[in-house]
Amino acid sequence: MRLKLCFIFWILLNLIHFELLCQSDTTKVISEEMTLYSSACKLIDSTRYKEAISVLKKAIKLKPDYTDAFNKMAFAKLKLMDYKGAEKDLNTAFRISPDNFDTKKSLGILYYETKRFPESKAMIDSAILINLFDWELFYYQAKLMFEGKAYKLAFDACTKSIDLNPKSFEVAYLKCEIRYAMKEYAYCIKEISEAISTMPATNPPYKAYKLRAKARFEVKDYKNALKDWNVYLEAFPDEEEALVLRGASKIETGDYTGAIVDFDAAIRINPDNPVSYNYRGVAKGENRQFVEALKDFDYSIKLKYNYAGAFVNRAAVKFASKDKRGACDDLNRADSLGDDMAIQLIETYCKY
Secondary structure, X not given: OHHHHHHHHHHHHHHHHHHHHHHHHHHHHHHHHHHHHHHXXXXXXXOOHHHHHHHHHHHHHHOOOOHXXXXXXXXXXXXXXXXXHHHHHHHHHXXXXXXXXXXXXXXXXXXXXXXXXXXXXXXXXXXXXXXXXXXXXXXXXXXXXXXXXXXXXXXHHHHHHHHHOOOOHHXXXXXXXXXXXXXXXXXXXXXXHHHHHOOOOOOOOHHXXXXXXXXXXXXXXXXXXXXXXXXXXXXXXXXXXXXXXXXHHHHHOOOHHHHHHHHHHHHHHOOOOHHHXXXXXXXXXXXXXXXXXXXXXXXXXXXXXXXXXXXXXXXXHHHHOOOHHHHHHHHXXXXXXXXXXXXXXXXXXXXX
């Protein structure tokens, strides 16, 4: 009896030993691929995306159904703007685990970045159902709504994102873009100013200065708009739109010669923009350079035959040049194009 018990005990010990060996081998395999995955995450945190991808490929070789590794590799490829490669990895991850939150989220972002908005919305909405506390999902949801000009819905989604992550500059910037689109310029200026104050002086958020400059122009705060354009153009001196809009701000502050310099630069960049010639004509007219101003208006209208604003501005210079008949002809043309100001000027100056 004692012998029989010893034998059974010996068998049990061997079974336990075998089980421990199996567990040890499995742990070793899992540990190796997880170690690689962990190393790749550290490389991604250091923005060494190409190196991270190489490491993740090794992890996937050890475990071909490693969903997290495919997701992380896709993330690295998204950062490198390798959208085709990222989509391939995410589709593989989706086949392995169709309900994986990170896969759905990354696919939603990928589809947004490649302008496949209906697919992006479907994935983002599906991911939100899994996790209601991911600020980035609501950020992209807001971006999608903004693209579709559903500004109220975009604003609500943006507010949710900010509630979850109050420190995100990108979300604050998007919220101000929405404010600007809704013509809530004062709120836009206030909130974008707060966002700018949170950024380090060594890394100015130039796009925020641009947005604030545009909002300040709308509320007729031309001097401060000009200051913002000066900051922005220090970083992007050859941006046509910024030069045109700074020139417009200079007109409003009485710096007509400075405005002409900006429009000259804008025209060198793009000689086919009728707006630049129209505004330069206004600046030259204010400088009493009537002949040159009329040339600019003529060319602006040549580039855009139905440019009502250019007809109105040319009329003003013609009035200043004592060409009342020509001025009234221009105002009538502007009126036929639907310009709101033209009819008032016609009533005042061309009635008789």
